[in-house]
Amino acid sequence: xxxxxxxxxxxxxxxxxxxxxxxxxxxxxxxxxxxxxxxxxxxxxxxxxxxxxxxxxxxxxxxxxxxxxxxxxxxxxxxxxxxxxxxxxxxxxxxxxxxxxxxxxxxxxxxxxxxxxxxxxxxxxxxxxxxxxxxxxxxxxxxxxxxxxxxxxxxxxxxxxxxxxxxxxxxxxxxxxxxxxxxxxxxxxxxxxxxxxxxxxxxxxxxxxxxxxxxxxxxxxxxxxxxxxxxxxxxxxxxxxxxxxxxxxxxxxxxxxxxxxxxxxxxxxxxxxxxxxxxxxxxxxxxxxxxxxxxxxxxxxxxxxxxxxxxxxxxxxxxxxxxxxxxxxxxxxxxxxxxxxxxxxxxxxxxxxxxxxxxxxxxxxxxxxxxxxxxxxxxxxxxxxxxxxxxxxxxxxxxxxxxxxxxxxxxxxxxxxxxxxxxxxxxxxxxxxxxxxxxxxxxxxxxxxxxxxxxxxxxxxxxxxxxxxxxxxxxxxxxxxxxxxxxxxxxxxxxxxxxxxxxxxxxxxxxxxxxxxxxxxxxxxxxxxxxxxxxxxxxxxxx
Numbered sequence: 001x002x003x004x005x006x007x008x009x010x011x012x013x014x015x016x017x018x019x020x021x022x023x024x025x026x027x028x029x030x031x032x033x034x035x036x037x038x039x040x041x042x043x044x045x046x047x048x049x050x051x052x053x054x055x056x057x058x059x060x061x062x063x064x065x066x067x068x069x070x071x072x073x074x075x076x077x078x079x080x081x082x083x084x085x086x087x088x089x090x091x092x093x094x095x096x097x098x099x100x101x102x103x104x105x106x107x108x109x110x111x112x113x114x115x116x117x118x119x120x121x122x123x124x125x126x127x128x129x130x131x132x133x134x135x136x137x138x139x140x141x142x143x144x145x146x147x148x149x150x151x152x153x154x155x156x157x158x159x160x161x162x163x164x165x166x167x168x169x170x171x172x173x174x175x176x177x178x179x180x181x182x183x184x185x186x187x188x189x190x191x192x193x194x195x196x197x198x199x200x201x202x203x204x205x206x207x208x209x210x211x212x213x214x215x216x217x218x219x220x221x222x223x224x225x226x227x228x229x230x231x232x233x234x235x236x237x238x239x240x241x242x243x244x245x246x247x248x249x250x251x252x253x254x255x256x257x258x259x260x261x262x263x264x265x266x267x268x269x270x271x272x273x274x275x276x277x278x279x280x281x282x283x284x285x286x287x288x289x290x291x292x293x294x295x296x297x298x299x300x301x302x303x304x305x306x307x308x309x310x311x312x313x314x315x316x317x318x319x320x321x322x323x324x325x326x327x328x329x330x331x332x333x334x335x336x337x338x339x340x341x342x343x344x345x346x347x348x349x350x351x352x353x354x355x356x357x358x359x360x361x362x363x364x365x366x367x368x369x370x371x372x373x374x375x376x377x378x379x380x381x382x383x384x385x386x387x388x389x390x391x392x393x394x395x396x397x398x399x400x401x402x403x404x405x406x407x408x409x410x411x412x413x414x415x416x417x418x419x420x421x422x423x424x425x426x427x428x429x430x431x432x433x434x435x436x437x438x439x440x441x442x443x444x445x446x447x448x449x450x451x452x453x454x455x456x457x458x459x460x461x462x463x464x465x466x467x468x469x470x471x472x473x474x475x476x477x478x479x480x481x482x483x484x485x486x487x488x489x490x491x492x493x494x495x496x497x498x499x500x501x502x503x504x505x506x507x508x509x510x511x512x513x514x515x516x517x518x519x520x521x522x523x524x525x526x527x528x529x530x531x532x533x534x535x536x537x538x539x540x541x542x543x
Contacts, residue, residue, distance in 0.1 A: 002175070002176055002177075002178065003173060003174070003175055003176075004139065004173065004174075004176050005032055005170065005173050006032070006033075006138070006139040006142050006169050006170050006171070007032040007033035007034075007035065007036035007165075007170045007171065008036040009143060010033060010100065010136070010142045010163075010165070011033070011036040011037055011044065013142060013146035014100075015040060015044065016178065016182065017069070017146065018069075019044065021070075022044055022045070022046050022072065022073060023047045023049055023055040023056075023062075023070075023071070023072040023073075024046070024048065024055045024072045024073035024074055025048060025049060025050075025052060025074060025075070026048070027074075027075035027079060027102075028116070028167075029075050029076055029117060029167045029170075030074075030075055031170070032170035032171035033073065033102070033165075033170050047441065048444070051082065051437055051438070052075075052078075052082035052083040053409065053434075054409045054412075054435055054437070054441065055073070055074055056074075056083035056084075056085070056086025056087060056097070056099070057085075057086045057089070057409035057410045057412075057413065058070075058409055058410070058412050058413030058416065058438075059071055059086070059097050059098075059413060060086050060090050060093075060097050060410055060413060061373065061409070061410035061412065061413025061415075061417070062414065062416055062417040063090070063095045063096050063097050063413075064095050064393065064396050065413075065414040065418060066393070066417045067393065068096070069096045069150065069153050069154075070095070070096065070097045070413065071097075071098045071100065072099060073099075073100040074099070074101055076102045076103050076117045076122055076164065077117030077118060077122065079101065079117065080101045080119075080122065080126065081119075083099065084129055085406070086406070087099060087126075088129060088401050089399060089401045089403050090160040091130065091131070091159050093214060093239060093397065093400075094157060094158045095158065095160065095214075095399075096153040096154070096158050096159075096160070097160035098153065098160070099126070099130070099160065099162040099163070100163055101122075101162065101163075102117075102164060102165060102167055103122055103164045103166045103167065104116070104117065104118045104166065105166055105168050106168055106169055107168075109166065123135055123164060126164070129162075130159065130160045131152055131157075131159035131160060131161055132148075132149070132162075133161060133162040133163065133164070134148065134149070134163055134164075135163070135165065136163060136164070136165040137165075137166070139169075139176050140174050140175070140176055140177070142165075142176065143178050143180045145163055146163065147181070149161045149163055150182065150184070155184040155185055157215070157295055187295060187311060188295070188310055188312075189315065190309050190311040190319040191309055191310075191311075194308065194310075195309055195316075195320060195323050196323065197307040198293075198307045198308070198309060198320060199320060199323045199324050199328075201266065202230065202268070202324060203324070203327065205265050206265055207260070207265050207266070208230050208267075209233060209235065209257065209260060209261060209264045209266070209267055210227055210230075210232050210233070210234040210235070210268045211234075211235055211236065211267060211268065211272050211277060212234060212240035212244070212269075212270050212271055213237070213239050213270075213271050213275075214239035214240065214271065214272075215270070215271025215294060215296075215313050216240060216243055216270045216314075217239070217240070217393060218314055218392075219243070219270065219271065219312075219314035219317050220243045221314075222313075222314050222317035222318045222321060223317055224244050224248070226320060227244060227250040229324055229325065230328075231331040231334040232250070232268070233251075233257060233338050233341075234252065235251075235252045235253065235254050235256075235257035235276070236254065237254055237276040237280065237384065238395070238398075238399070239397055239399060240392075241384075241389040242390055242391045242392045242393070242394050243392045245389075245390040245391065246388040246389055246390060247388065249338045249339050249342075250335075250338065252341065252342055252345075253342070253385045254276055254384070254385050254535075255385040255535045256344070256346070258281060259341055259345065260338075261281065261285065263285065264285055264288060265285065265288055266288065266289050266290075267291070268292075268293075269294070270292075270316070271293065271294060271313040272294075273299065273302075273303075274292075275400065280536060282540070283540035283541070289306045290303075290305040290306055291306060291307045292305040292307075292309075293309055293311065293313055293317060294308065294313075295311060295312055295313070297310045348535075349382075349386050349535060351530060352382050352529075352530045352532050354529065355378055355383075355386065355532065358501050359379065359382060359386050360501070361501045361505045362387070362504075362508065363388060365505060365508045365509055365512070366422060366424055367421075368391075369421060370422040370424065371394050371395075371396060371411075371414050371418060371422070371423040371424070372424050372426070373396040373411035373414055373424065374387075374396070374397050374398075374407060375404075375406065375407030375408070375425065375427040375428060376398070376403065376405075376407070376428070376461075377407075377426065377428030377430075377460065378428065378454065378461070378524075379426045379428075380407065380428070381461075381533075381536060382532040383426065384536065385532075385536070386532075396410060396411070396414055398410075404430065404431050404434065405430075405432075405433075405434025405435055406431075406434075407426065408425050408432055408434075408435045408451055409434075409435040410425075411423055411424075411425030412438060412441065412447050414449075415447050415449045416445075419448075422512050423449050423450065424450050424451075424452060425449060425450070425452065426452050426454065427451060427453050428453070428454055428459075428460060429453055429455040429457065429458075429479060429481050429484075430458070430459045430479060432451070432484075433481075436487070439491040439493055440491055442491075442517040443491050443492040443493055443516070443517055448515065448518070449517050449518075450508065450512065450517075450520070451517070451518065451519050452504070453519060453520065454522045455521050455522060455523055456524040456525070456526050456527070456528070457479050457480075457481060458477055458478050458526050459477050460529060462476070463478065463526070464527070464531060478526070484497075484519055485519070485521055487519075488517075488519035491517075492516070493517040493518060493519055494516055494517070494518045494519070495518070495520075496510070496519075496520045496521070497521045498520060498522055499523045504520065507520050508520065
């Protein structure tokens with residue numbers, strides 16, 4: 001037992017779970033916790049942000065690009081609510097994010113007296129946004145609650161969690177036992193009968209397609225082995241990009257994979273909601289069968305497969321490989337066929353201009369191990385099928401929330417997690433302005449992110465839809481922007497303006513050598529971008 005405050009017990013418990021970075025903004029409710037962070041400032045880096053949403057998204061970017069827990073702290077009430085969009089994104093993108101917040105004085109919770117930052121029921125609100133949330137009522141509870149938070153973050157389907165403590169509890173002292181068992185439970189072992197049923201279906205298939213998602217990020221080796229055994233391509237919508245490298249014959253963008261899909265007779269989903277097949281393509285070949293490997297049992301109710309197994313992606317895929325290796329006949333090598341499909345797909349997507357010309361430049365300049373963070377923008381949408389990815393976690397996306405404005409803030413967290421790797425954020429002018437204040441954070445903490453703003457003076461998707469579907473009735477679509485170069489320079493960052501892909505290449509090569517944050521403003525004529533949606537939502541083939 002050690003005498004300490006609740007704030008100190010939380011911080012020491014976080015350190016015991018290998019937390020090394022905290023994003024956030026101090027505040028009155030959190031002062032005793034903030035002071036405990038200061039006591040361990042040599043072990044716990046505190047990144048102060050300029051908005052709570054920025055703190056949440058930076059923690060998200062840190063977690064999404066590493067697989068480690070991303071942790072942030074904000075004041076309760078409006079502070080927690082300001083960060084809730086990031087919690088929603090982490091929930092939708094299966095990302096381990098921990099929110100540490102406060103509450104009003106313990107004796108006033110639920111009384112409706114209107115104390116500073118009071119919500120009617122903050123804990124219930126957080127439970128509606130996360131996988132799990134709990135309150136710490138006394139310092140002796142802190143190690144157990146923090147350990148349970150990490151158990152939730154590291155087991156089952158990965159999603160964010162939150163913990164709170166009342167204002168007066170953070171400074172409360174008590175005898176605390178920090179020795180709490182920390183190991184999360186192992187994932188469920190693959191059921192042999194379920195593996196056998198899946199294997200029997202696979203053996204009868206001639207043209208299987210493997211579709212992967214965020215649940216398969218740590219199963220790349222096993223999935224590639226399965227792909228080679230079956231001679232099957234592997235595709236993904238967003239989060240699964242790079243699990244099988246797109247410079248491998250088996251790693252296929254979804255634009256190319258849709259052509260293969262037309263003759264597929266089996267869909268193998270691994271750690272994926274199968275959004276691509278069920279909600280994007282919205283068309284299935286006749287008599288196709290579906291098998292799934294997923295750790296979330298509710299997935300098998302939501303989209304019932306012909307056969308499935310509830311287990312970890314790596315364990316399940318390994319069990320399938322072991323089962324099939326001894327029972328499936330050797331299949332003819334189809335790598336040249338897959339390469340031809342990929343080449344045809346690559347040629348087709350070049351029509352999406354000017355986005356593809358700019359993405360081709362970024363791919364050429366960004367090193368293989370660099371990180372690319374998309375955004376809800378014309379270039380961001382196009383990147384989902386037009387930007388090749390070679391390693392898992394190196395294409396950082398937002399999952400199904402599709403939050404406008406998440407990209408810049410998220411990319412700052414990616415760069416904090418990978419200070420020695422180049423990180424590029426692509427934003428529209430509309431999305432960038434959601435978090436522009438975090439340029440101050442970037443400069444203050446020397447977060448040398450390269451941000452490319454594609455400046456079309458509009459919410460481009462809204463404008464196109466209003467032009468196409470609503471008779472050109474433009475409302476709220478056109479924007480007036482600041483001079484982004486001068487704005488960046490006023491914060492102490494570098495700013496460049498370019499008008500062509502060739503100019504972007506020069507600016508990007510220079511930006512990676514700069515020792516400060518960089519903003520590149522790419523001038524794009526309003527309404528000039530070719531729509532990427534024919535590849536994201538392709539029409540069903542004519543039968």
